[in-house]
Amino acid sequence: MKKIIVSVFGPDRPGILAAVSRILHEQDCNIENVTQTILQSEFSGSFIADIPESLTADALCCCFSQVLTPMRLQVHVKYLEVAVPALSGVESEPFVITTRGPDRKGLVAGITHVIASYGVNVTHLQAVFKGGDNPGDNIMIYEADVPVNIDAHAFHRDLQDKAAELGLVISIQHRRIFEAINRV
Numbered sequence: 001m002k003k004i005i006v007s008v009f010g011p012d013r014p015g016i017l018a019a020v021s022r023i024l025h026e027q028d029c030n031i032e033n034v035t036q037t038i039l040q041s042e043f044s045g046s047f048i049a050d051i052p053e054s055l056t057a058d059a060l061c062c063c064f065s066q067v068l069t070p071m072r073l074q075v076h077v078k079y080l081e082v083a084v085p086a087l088s089g090v091e092s093e094p095f096v097i098t099t100r101g102p103d104r105k106g107l108v109a110g111i112t113h114v115i116a117s118y119g120v121n122v123t124h125l126q127a128v129f130k131g132g133d134n135p136g137d138n139i140m141i142y143e144a145d146v147p148v149n150i151d152a153h154a155f156h157r158d159l160q161d162k163a164a165e166l167g168l169v170i171s172i173q174h175r176r177i178f179e180a181i182n183r184v
Contacts, residue, residue, distance in 0.1 A: 003032070003080035004057055005048050006064065010073035012043040019071070020047060023063050028052050037126075043073070048080060092121075092145040094175035097159065101168035103129045103138045111140065114162045118155045121145045143175070 008020055017036065024031055029049040036045030051060060061077040068075050099111060108127060115122060122144050130137035146155070156172055163170035173181070 002051055002053065003048060004029075004051050004060065004077055005046060005080045006060075007044075007046050007076045008064075008068065008073055009042060009044045010068075010071070012038050012041055013071065016043050016045070016071070016073065019067050020045065020064070023060075023067060024049050027055055027060060027063060029055070029060075090119075091148045093148055094123075095144050095146045096171075096173050096175050096178040097142040097144060098171045099140045099163055099166075099168040101138060101163075101166065102134075104166070107138075107166055107168065108140065110162050110166050111142070111159070111168075114155075114158050115142065115144060117158075118150050119147055120150070120155070 006020065006024075008016065017034075021031060024047065029051045031047055031049045033048040034045065036043065038044075051057075057077045057079055061075060064075040064077065097111070097115070099107070101107075107129075108125075112122065122142050124143040125140065127140040128138070146152075159172060160170055
């Protein structure tokens with residue numbers, strides 16, 4: 001089997017996941033990974049699936065369009081290219097970087113610039129901005145793979161300096177520590 005990635009986005013409503021998964025099932029596809037979220041009032045989902053050799057990405061896209069277009073959803077289907085992982089061959093450790101502070105333009109750009117400058121790969125980002133000056137209303141949570149061979153002290157210092165410049169409170173924790181502290 002070959003693999004495809006399906007991206008679906010548009011106004012949120014009940015039944016989107018059911019429609020997408022039903023179409024994949026009817027076309028004899030096997031879902032391997034799914035990530036979906038609601039961003040304000042917009043649905044955004046990505047699905048990786050094995051598809052039969054006889055099925056093309058274009059044909060599958062037509063199946064999706066027939067069902068999803070009336071739901072005002074957009075879909076993109078493409079073959080998944082096997083790629084070398086971002087930090088292939090580089091030993092890394094998982095960290096969670098959280099920031100809180102007043103909302104303003106450039107927060108994500110500023111923090112991710114520092115992260116990227118150290119060759120750190122962000123594997124997941126969740127950012128919620130409700131606006132205003134209440135720090136509890138504006139939070140960013142970055143999950144990142146940090147190469148073990150970087151200067152960790154300089155990385156932490158540069159992140160803390162950028163956070164201070166942006167008026168943010170920052171926390172940098174190994175994922176195991178983060179999970180232990182935040183266990184419910």
